[in-house]
Amino acid sequence: MIMPDAVIDAVDLTKSYGDTLAVDHASFTVKGGEIFGFLGLNGAGKTTTIKMLTTLIAPTSGSAKVLGYDISRDGLEIRKRLGVVQQQESYDRNLTVQSSLRLYSSIWGLKRDEASKRIEWLYEKFQLADTKKKKIRWLSFGQRRRLQVAREFLHDSSLLILDEPTVGMDVLARHIFLDYIKERAKSGGQTIFYTTHIVSEAEYLCDRIAVIHKGRIIALDTPKELKKKYADVKSVSVTLRNSSDLEKVSKLVEGLGSVQRKDTSSDSELRLVSQDPFRLASEVSSLLEKEGYDAESISIAEPSLEQVIVRLVGEQERSI
């Protein structure tokens, strides 16, 4: 199959439940081979959008093409080419890990030898080798989640839709998984639609990110551009050697005119936002030295994607 330029092309996609607009005229495109992040708070409309794209539910209005097929007309053609990891758990409780993967591979039409090879490889990749003879219902939540994700790598889907896939995974599993996803997209050319509320994951993985809030897409760009547009102000991070000084120092820096905003990010760290962070860092350093407070470090912090989300969502909330 020839991959269309836009693997997903959504135009004014809308879903309402009675008076509630779950997704409100969402328009976006996802290009072939890209990892597209879909970020938003809980209940923002991420999963509802996925349900429409996977043809599980019909849109109330608007349209979308997935892999060149219309979601309202060509559901089966789309689903034949999709891999989907749902946010909710999905598993056959009575099966073992091995029989589940075997069954799933036959559902997707894999030949026995090929299926065996892939299953063995997935055991290793997703640390499931020790669990292969165990019934799924006896696995831990994290193990079940790894199985659920691994299952979708049995077949070669053109588009992989991952709805908060790392929920329940431990740090190591999460790390391996994120690297693997990146590798699949970069070397395998697989297109990945990735939703998460863990901003650092999206920042690490995604080529472009759409931010959805209350059903509306409020920003869409590369992580770099989003930060440039919405979090262009760098901050000064001040870490004190003695955490008991934090409150006094916090009051003290209020006198510095260039401080626009301040918050404490840990017991001993103060974050100060300014239009001129370099000047502010120098002023803070002098002030602390003059007042006799001991700073462990004073550094300029890069803006984070988290700041972008907080700012965007905050602005939206204030505008309502």
Place this chain on the structure above:
Amino acid sequence: MLTRRNFIASLDREFLVIQLVLPLFFIFVAGFGYSLIVPAVQDVPYETFLATGAVAMTVMAASMLSGTMIWFDRNFGMFEQILMGPFTRAQYVISVAFSVVLTGLASAVIVFLVSLTVSSGLILSAASLLQLFGALILGGLFFGGFGVYVSLKVKSSEALAATMNLTFFIFTFLSSVFYPSNNHLILLRVIFELNPLTYIADLVRNGLVGLPGFNILVEALVLIAESAVMLYLALRAVDRIEI
């Protein structure tokens, strides 16, 4: 493929054994007991009359399987996962109904073979077996669709079990499983005539013992129509379900 998946993933061995208990209980306990009061019905010894009805009933008992299959798929996220897979919704519903047909057939054959020990005057020919299996397959499709429909409409496993038990009770006692459908009040006769289990039981019974004045074509057509309507309702329920 989906039917295979249903069997591998959802079939409970305990269920297979337990669902045989009720028809066998009717044959060996109720059948003997009632035969002391009612020696024969329509010139058929009562044990044989009841045994053929119990064979028909077995396919209905198997339909509990379709209800629980859907229920567990919904509870464990596989319902959505399958509907997002390379299948149509119709294929899913038919696979579940087909699972009931196969389970019902296997169970009915066991009940039938066991019932041979108490039945007399059975006709075993190609035509009688065709009627037997035809009725059981159509019955399996009806009750498979029924199980799908109920499991998509109820909100809890308790409601599913209660609804299935109540409807089984109604289906069973307002059908010709235990007694012929004539000689009842007109309202009850109407319900008897609408009840697919009546047609399944009648077709099985006619095939195995022969019933006087029985019109196979009409009975088979009614059962085909009822099964088609039930499958259509099940399909519509799957199409319309809010996920």
